[in-house]
Amino acid sequence: MTAPMSPPILAFGEYAQGQAPLPSWNEGSAKQSIVNFVRAVTTAGGPQFVKPEERIAVFDNDGTLWSEQPMYFQLAFVLDRLKAMAPQHPEWKDNPLVAAVLAGDMKAVAAGGVRGILELATITHAGMTTDEFAKIVQDWFASARHPKFNRPYTDVIFQPMLELLAYLRANGFKTFVVSGGGVEFMRVCVEKIYGIPPEQVIGSSIVTKFEMVAGVPVLTRLPQLDFMDDNVGKPVGINKHIGRRPIAAFGNSDGDLQMLQWTTGCTGPRFGLLVHHTDSAREYAYEASSMGKLDVALVEAKEKGWTVVDMKQDWSRIYPFEAGK
Amino acid sequence: MTAPMSPPILAFGEYAQGQAPLPSWNEGSAKQSIVNFVRAVTTAGGPQFVKPEERIAVFDNDGTLWSEQPMYFQLAFVLDRLKAMAPQHPEWKDNPLVAAVLAGDMKAVAAGGVRGILELATITHAGMTTDEFAKIVQDWFASARHPKFNRPYTDVIFQPMLELLAYLRANGFKTFVVSGGGVEFMRVCVEKIYGIPPEQVIGSSIVTKFEMVAGVPVLTRLPQLDFMDDNVGKPVGINKHIGRRPIAAFGNSDGDLQMLQWTTGCTGPRFGLLVHHTDSAREYAYEASSMGKLDVALVEAKEKGWTVVDMKQDWSRIYPFEAGK
Numbered sequence: 001m002t003a004p005m006s007p008p009i010l011a012f013g014e015y016a017q018g019q020a021p022l023p024s025w026n027e028g029s030a031k032q033s034i035v036n037f038v039r040a041v042t043t044a045g046g047p048q049f050v051k052p053e054e055r056i057a058v059f060d061n062d063g064t065l066w067s068e069q070p071m072y073f074q075l076a077f078v079l080d081r082l083k084a085m086a087p088q089h090p091e092w093k094d095n096p097l098v099a100a101v102l103a104g105d106m107k108a109v110a111a112g113g114v115r116g117i118l119e120l121a122t123i124t125h126a127g128m129t130t131d132e133f134a135k136i137v138q139d140w141f142a143s144a145r146h147p148k149f150n151r152p153y154t155d156v157i158f159q160p161m162l163e164l165l166a167y168l169r170a171n172g173f174k175t176f177v178v179s180g181g182g183v184e185f186m187r188v189c190v191e192k193i194y195g196i197p198p199e200q201v202i203g204s205s206i207v208t209k210f211e212m213v214a215g216v217p218v219l220t221r222l223p224q225l226d227f228m229d230d231n232v233g234k235p236v237g238i239n240k241h242i243g244r245r246p247i248a249a250f251g252n253s254d255g256d257l258q259m260l261q262w263t264t265g266c267t268g269p270r271f272g273l274l275v276h277h278t279d280s281a282r283e284y285a286y287e288a289s290s291m292g293k294l295d296v297a298l299v300e301a302k303e304k305g306w307t308v309v310d311m312k313q314d315w316s317r318i319y320p321f322e323a324g325k
Numbered sequence: 326m327t328a329p330m331s332p333p334i335l336a337f338g339e340y341a342q343g344q345a346p347l348p349s350w351n352e353g354s355a356k357q358s359i360v361n362f363v364r365a366v367t368t369a370g371g372p373q374f375v376k377p378e379e380r381i382a383v384f385d386n387d388g389t390l391w392s393e394q395p396m397y398f399q400l401a402f403v404l405d406r407l408k409a410m411a412p413q414h415p416e417w418k419d420n421p422l423v424a425a426v427l428a429g430d431m432k433a434v435a436a437g438g439v440r441g442i443l444e445l446a447t448i449t450h451a452g453m454t455t456d457e458f459a460k461i462v463q464d465w466f467a468s469a470r471h472p473k474f475n476r477p478y479t480d481v482i483f484q485p486m487l488e489l490l491a492y493l494r495a496n497g498f499k500t501f502v503v504s505g506g507g508v509e510f511m512r513v514c515v516e517k518i519y520g521i522p523p524e525q526v527i528g529s530s531i532v533t534k535f536e537m538v539a540g541v542p543v544l545t546r547l548p549q550l551d552f553m554d555d556n557v558g559k560p561v562g563i564n565k566h567i568g569r570r571p572i573a574a575f576g577n578s579d580g581d582l583q584m585l586q587w588t589t590g591c592t593g594p595r596f597g598l599l600v601h602h603t604d605s606a607r608e609y610a611y612e613a614s615s616m617g618k619l620d621v622a623l624v625e626a627k628e629k630g631w632t633v634v635d636m637k638q639d640w641s642r643i644y645p646f647e648a649g650k
Contacts, residue, residue, distance in 0.1 A: 053522055130564060174524070187568045197378055198568030199499070200524075205565060210557040210583055217583070217590040219564050226565075232535040239455060239544050240530060240551075241566060243512045243523030258535055258542070265542040 021167040024160040024317040030273075031314065033307045034164065037271045041247065042171050048269040052172035056246040058238060058259060059165070061179035061186060061203075063252040063292040064275050065194060066157040067146070069284040071110065072291055073153045074181050075117050077140050079109075081124040092123070110290040114180045114230050114255065121182055122206055126223035130184060130208060133221055137188040151321065154193050158275075159322070160315045164250075165194060173248070177201045178238055180230035180255055184221075202237045204229045230255045235262035247271065257297040260306060272306035274298065279312040282322065346492040349485040349642040355598075356639065358632045359489065362596045366572065367496050373594040377497035381571040383563060383584060384490070386504035386511060386528075388577040388617040389600050390519060391482040392471070394609040396435065397616055398478045399506050400442050402465050404434075406449040417448070435615040439505045439529075439555050439580065446507055447531055451548035455509060455533060458546055462513040476646065479518050483600075484647070485640045489575075490519055498573070502526045503563055505555035505580055509546075527562045529554045555580045560587035572596065582622040585631060597631035599623065604637040607647065 025031040040048040041055065062068040082092075082101050092098040097116055100108035109116065125133060146156045165175050175196055179186060183203030190196045207224040210217065229237040235258050238246065249256070249263035252275040264270040274297060278285050287294045301308050311318065350356040365373040366380065387393040407417075407426050417423040422441055425433035434441065450458060471481045490500050500521055504511060508528030515521045532549040535542065554562040560583050563571065574581070574588035577600040589595040599622060603610050612619045626633050636643065 053516075056524075183565070183568065191378075199381075199566065201568060208561050208564060210560045210587065212586065215590075217560065217586045219560060219587075235535040235542065235544060236533050239533060240508070241524065243508065243526060261537065261542045262535065262544075265540075 021170075022160065022163050024163055024315055026314055026316050028314055030307050030309045034167075034271075034273070037248070037269065038167065038171050041269050050247055050269060054244065054247065055168075055171070055173040056176065056242060056244055057168050057173045057248040058176045058178045058202075058242075058246045058250070058263065059161070060251040060253070060256045060259070061177050061181055061190075063277065064158075064250055064256070065161050065165075065177070066153070067283060068252075068292045069277075069286065069289070070147060071106070072114075072117060072181070073146075073156075074121065074185050075109070075291075076144060076153070077137070077185065078117060078120045078124055080140065080144065081136075082120060085124060095123075098123070113290060115228070118182075118204055118225060118228065121185075122223050122225055125182065125185075126206060126221045128221055130219040130221060133184055134188055137185055141189055149319075149321075154189050155321055156319060157193055158315075159317045159320045161250075161275075162194065162320070165196070168248070169195070175200065176238075176242065176246075177203070178229065178234055178259060179203045180228070180233075182206075183229075202229055202241045204233075232258050234259035238262065249273070250275070251297070252277065253292040253294050254297045255292075257300065260297065260304075261300075264304060264306065272301070272304065273309060274301050274306060275309045276311060278310050279315075279318065282318045283311060285312075346495070347485065347488050349488055349640055351639055351641050353639055355632050355634045359492075359596075359598070362573070362594065363492065363496050366594050375572055375594060379569065379572065380493075380496070380498040381501065381567060381569055382493050382498045382573040383501045383503045383527075383567075383571045383575070383588065384486070385576040385578070385581045385584070386502050386506055386515075388602065389483075389575055389581070390486050390502070391478070392608060393617045394602075394611065394614070395472060396431070397439075397442060397506070398471075398481075399446065399510050400434070400616075401469060401478070402462070402510065403442060403445045403449055405465060405469065406461075407445060410449060420448075423448070438615060440553070443507075443529060443550060443553065446510075447548050447550055450507065450510075451531060451546045453546055455544040455546060458509055459513055462510055466514055474644075474646075479514050480646055481644060482518055483640075484642045484645045486575075486600075487519065487645070490521070493573070494520070500525065501563075501567065501571075502528070503554065503559055503584060504528045505553070505558075507531075508554075527554055527566045529558075557583050559584035563587065574598070575600070576622070577602065578617040578619050579622045580617075582625065585622065585629075586625075589629060589631070597626070597629065598634065599626050599631060600634045601636060603635050604640075604643065607643045608636060610637075 022031055041050040059065055062072050079101055097112055141154055146153050168175055177196055181203050183205050186203055187198040187201050190201055205226040207222040207226045208219045209222055210219055246263045248271040249260045250273045260272040264272045347356055366375040384390055387397050404426055422437055466479055471478050493500055502515055502521055506528050508530050511528055512523040512526050515526050530551040532547040532551045533544045534547055535544055571588045573596040574585045575598045585597040589597045
């Protein structure tokens with residue numbers, strides 16, 4: 001049997017004129033639930049119609065739009081930065097988390113979770129201007145490679161989710177990233193890979209300070225956590241930034257639970273979805289990982305009728321670089 | 326001499342097909358500087374062309390988009406709330422600022438500036454959910470009247486600025502409010518009066534907390550300042566929220582100085598503008614007011630070539646409800 005031609009890879013998952021939406025989604029209840037929801041809220045005069053300006057969709061990033069194994073991409077960046085900067089910072093030896101990194105003890109690092117990463121991020125990502133930081137991140141994305149696929153991290157993004165973003169936008173939705181990752185880390189690449197502009201990215205942040213330096217205005221990054229956009233922080237960040245309740249939320253882990261609760265826990269048409277990592281061959285299979293743990297949110301998904309995507313069953317293609325089935 | 330017909334009042338300052346932009350702006354250097362800038366950045370192939378996604382314009386609110394005399398509109402709201410809530414809060418008597426309000430000592434209140442208002446806002450605007458707060462603000466806007474014009478505060482907005490917002494949006498700009506005012510106070514009305522959606526409003530905020538109450542997700546407002554979006558806070562807020570440097574900034578007071586410095590202090594085409602309140606008959610004339618003080622920013626405007634609008638000279642109409650000249 002000959003494999004059919006793969007659909008062409010289009011920017012941001014756009015599909016060709018006349019092509020059905022969500023081509024990398026296999027027919028099944030997950031795909032159908034998305035299409036049904038979008039039809040319901042866009043049918044003018046229908047009982048579930050939602051005005052375009054209220055069609056807000058929020059997406060977690062790590063594990064939802066791109067992979068998060070064998071470690072969060074930003075953690076790979078942090079480790080590279082730590083190693084590069086360590087010779088200038090002998091005092092870091094007193095920090096057990098930093099010592100673990102330098103000793104190559106990845107188990108101890110992983111056990112620190114998102115908060116541990118943010119601690120490491122805080123010390124390695126401060127003491128420079130916002131422009132300087134963006135340049136460092138940009139250079140890293142240009143040179144670093146994902147260990148499993150030996151490709152730039154920005155290639156290791158989910159083709160079906162790109163198609164979903166495109167499908168929602170084509171139906172009048174405004175799409176936002178709402179991630180525990182650092183907002184200034186993500187903004188360097190999200191516009192290019194997802195078609196989401198920087199002003200639609202919500203993330204964790206450190207404190208910045210405005211000052212005039214020799215007549216030039218700069219924002220300097222300080223080693224102090226400003227906001228932690230994870231768990232209970234996600235609805236807080238959404239409210240602070242968007243000021244409007246989303247009607248659809250997409251996540252993959254317990255860190256997304258409150259975002260899905262906030263999005264779906266009110267009257268009116270609402271949609272919640274969890275990506276379940278079940279494909280050890282093409283991606284990874286996990287639930288109990290220290291990164292992207294999925295436990296209580298999976299139980300609650302069943303109670304509340306959120307869609308659960310079985311990556312192995314529901315997606316005919318995982319990555320843009322992979323040939324379609 | 327008979328006055329010519331007033332142009333029709335259109336929502337958000339939109340102008341009729343075929344009508345020249347900025348109809349309430351008199352011909353002169355201020356209007357010309359705006360038109361020249363917009364032409365330069367939108368001329369494809371020209372030396373100053375800016376891609377649409379980078380056409381970010383930021384607007385202060387108090388004194389720039391709506392009036393701020395005889396007091397910030399939010400301060401009028403705060404005072405009304407304080408008076409309504411005081412009987413249930415005997416402990417407020419120990420707070421000198423609250424005592425001043427209840428004694429009607431507006432001088433003492435005004436001397437507290439934006440920080441004083443935020444202190445009062447913090448104690449009166451907390452202890453409820455975000456939805457409850459929005460309802461209180463909505464009810465207040467529906468019933469309160471501006472003392473000079475005896476009209477809803479949402480009528481006391483500048484017609485020429487509505488036209489400017491419309492003109493910029495018609496030329497591919499994305500318009501944001503960046504104000505010292507409370508973000509959840511402004512968001513109740515900005516979409517309706519300016520055509521700016523809530524996700525494009527940056528302001529001061531208090532801390533909110535996510536919790537499930539009897540199975541229902543709520544965000545509760547706590548009596549603790551989260552972010553102060555004024556002076557040096559404006560570039561910080563812009564960077565945190567938009568993540569892209571604006572190319573045009575519009576303000577009216579020293580509190581907008583850093584926003585204009587940040588916007589214009591780099592290479593590439595940039596535009597800064599200050600509204601100078603010079604019309605005591607149709608609006609107010611002031612520079613040294615405790616609200617909207619304009620001093621160092623006016624000096625810097627001359628040094629840096631920012632446009633200064635003389636309201637009396639440059640605007641043929643101030644408010645939408647006022648007949649054009």
